[in-house]
Amino acid sequence: MNDTRLKILTFIEKNSRVDIKELAVVLGVDEAAVIKELNDMESEGIICGYHTIIDWDKTATEKVTAMIEVRVTPQRGKGFDDIAERIYKYPEVTSVYLISGGFDLMVMLEGKTLKEVATFVTEKLSTLETVISTQTNFVLKKYKDHGTILTKQYEDQRIVVSP
């Protein structure tokens, strides 16, 4: 990957709202080149989306996040891909990772209520024929998400003027 791409990705991974002109200035790269690289990386699937990190706990909206450890039987010739696809197609599933270690798939799920998550696990997930077992872990508090600390805000503690 070229240096410009790396610089752009490193920057927008932290702040995707930056205006393109400003991005070009701070990276010291020509604006047209930034636009081209962004477009190319979007069409190549390197940039997959521009999302927002929200701390729902600070809103009145109830959300339940669960991390479900799933053990499955891999299928001949397809490994885990088919079963992963069957799981990730559910819109309430936010992430699916293939994991090394004591289980196979880590499924992250967001629901409105505990019951909703429970229903998904018992009725949808556990009943898939390749699924051997599931273990559901509920998230109690998010301290840090996507590299962003949610529990504390940056506070400038420096003396205001110094040599």
Added chain:
Amino acid sequence: MRNPIAKQVEEMKPSGIRKFFDIVSEMEDAISLGVGEPDFDTPWHIRDEGIYSLEKGRTFYTSNSGLMDLRKEICNYLDRRFDVKYNPAKEVLVTVGGSEAIDVGLRAVINPGEGDEVLIPQPSYVSYEPCAVLAGAKPVIINLKNENEFRLTPGELLEAITDKTRILILPFPNNPTGAIMEKKDLEEIAKICIEKDILVMSDEIYAELSYNGDHVSIASLPGMKERTILINGFSKSYAMTGWRLGYACGDERIISQMMKIHQYAIMCAPTTSQYAAVEALKNGDRDVDMMREAYNQRRRFLMNAFKEMGLPCFEPYGAFYVFPCIAKFGMSSEEFATRFLKEEKVAVVPGTAFGDCGEGFIRISYAYSIEKLKLAMGKMKEFIDRL
């Protein structure tokens, strides 16, 4: 009662920054661009190592020169980054910040009251002149010029040298101008110093914050190591200002004498900080790269903002300061800074805080997030549009 205060102390000017500090401190929602330290917290793995050393009960004095492990890491670092080789046993002194190294270094080489002259290029950090005076030297100021991008030229140096010249202070990358000295500039300075038999105190505290290729240390040039006191530290590169840790490296003849003063005045640098600093040098390269890149982005942001508002400023390639020229508004630096603070609630430091030749300039620190700089530049544009 007789006047209890020593004459040379009484005559010492209070720092020009103090006044601004007082005004800004009283303002509630002022934006300050006046800070001379990083906005980053010390990287966690370094802090953790400090905490660990406390847990382990490492709360005793270290050897006067500093922990041997730390001195070894400092030597590895200077060799790997700047190609200067020092012997950790004899040529390194760990100090309480770079500031102590300046003080002790000058006191070690000056004969008080004998008219020894210390060459101090300005604008520069506020400590050199008073430290030279306290060491009993006569400070000789070299006024650096905007048209030379505030570099020290061979002509300026030659003009300032007399039979009494003892040591040249070389403060690059520079606070407050952001100026750097490249290898070609240093080679000319080195030649003169060798010819005239002058020592150099090279304050390289901002060495890691160089944005146009790697910093070059004058100590790495042929014939210079023996006559250079190299000063560096952890404050700026690893965001460790409050840990108060720096070091001086140089020829054994000088360092061993500096060590005596340090031993009697200070004993040793803080132990917790020394353990943390070992971790910084061993595993901190990536933090330095990350912070350098962030500063560089802000630097480009400010240079572009000045260009858009028509404020002249040479492009600085070091430290985290820009030094735009405000002379065209027909105000002194102090007036400009005071009005800017009162009218827009943005604090900058007048160039004159760093020497008389800083008149016509202001120092803006970019140890702030781009969001904050953007806000401040918006206010700056409104302010200068009104002038």
